[in-house]
Amino acid sequence: MRKNVFLLLLVFMMLFPLKIAANSIHSAPAMTTQGQYLLMTREEFKHWILNTTFNRKITLIQQHHTWAPSYKNFNGSNHMKLLKGMENYHVQNMGWKTIAQNLTTFPDGTIAVCRPFDMAPEGTIGPKANATGIAIENVGNFDQGRDVMTYAQKETIVYVTALLSIKFGLTPSIDSITYHHWWDLKSGERVLDKGPSYNVKTCPGTAFFGGNTTENAVNNFYPLVTQKMKEISATLQ
Numbered sequence: 001m002r003k004n005v006f007l008l009l010l011v012f013m014m015l016f017p018l019k020i021a022a023n024s025i026h027s028a029p030a031m032t033t034q035g036q037y038l039l040m041t042r043e044e045f046k047h048w049i050l051n052t053t054f055n056r057k058i059t060l061i062q063q064h065h066t067w068a069p070s071y072k073n074f075n076g077s078n079h080m081k082l083l084k085g086m087e088n089y090h091v092q093n094m095g096w097k098t099i100a101q102n103l104t105t106f107p108d109g110t111i112a113v114c115r116p117f118d119m120a121p122e123g124t125i126g127p128k129a130n131a132t133g134i135a136i137e138n139v140g141n142f143d144q145g146r147d148v149m150t151y152a153q154k155e156t157i158v159y160v161t162a163l164l165s166i167k168f169g170l171t172p173s174i175d176s177i178t179y180h181h182w183w184d185l186k187s188g189e190r191v192l193d194k195g196p197s198y199n200v201k202t203c204p205g206t207a208f209f210g211g212n213t214t215e216n217a218v219n220n221f222y223p224l225v226t227q228k229m230k231e232i233s234a235t236l237q
Contacts, residue, residue, distance in 0.1 A: 050166075064204050103137070107152065136160065162225050181200055181201055182195070183200070
């Protein structure tokens with residue numbers, strides 16, 4: 001009798017950790033969908049982007065900040081509500097077909113696929129940038145003295161940009177990764193750092209990875225993207 005009890009106890013002790021592990025896996029965050037929106041982690045986005053085929057030619061990655069909504073509007077669980085709010089504004093106030101951006105990053109490091117990739121983005125950056133562009137809206141106001149970008153969002157912005165560069169065969173430069181600030185609002189032409197303040201936005205923010213100038217991008221942002229591309233590529237071999 002005692003021997004049987006001991007054996008049962010031993011079996012229970014062996015199985016119990018497995019049960020905990022299984023529960024842990026089951027409770028891991030899962031990809032969330034709502035309408036056209038697909039909310040995911042960095043790893044989920046990696047799997048999605050590398051295993052999805054697109055028909056539109058893409059040669060330019062646009063970096064934007066939302067300005068509004070900003071960090072004060074994000075509570076950690078209202079991703080979809082914020083996206084729907086942006087969509088409503090873009091459709092009702094701007095007259096666009098749906099939400100303007102293809103991707104959105106959040107302060108918690110999550111990513112949302114928004115406008116289908118096979119639809120060119122819409123927005124005040126202009127038709128030349130949009131024609132073969134992918135627009136990334138980063139939730140926050142990254143002008144100097146406003147929102148301080150979280151580590152999680154910073155990592156996601158670099159990671160997503162690196163993945164897009166790998167997917168579409170782009171080398172980080174001012175010709176492949178662009179800031180909204182470099183485009184004239186009236187003409188839709190790229191003016192880089194020469195646009196008068198009344199004709200350009202500060203977007204993606206005067207404090208975005210050190211600033212919104214081409215020098216800031218070349219010195220502070222592109223090297224991070226290039227390094228991340230190398231790290232990701234090493235895992236794909």
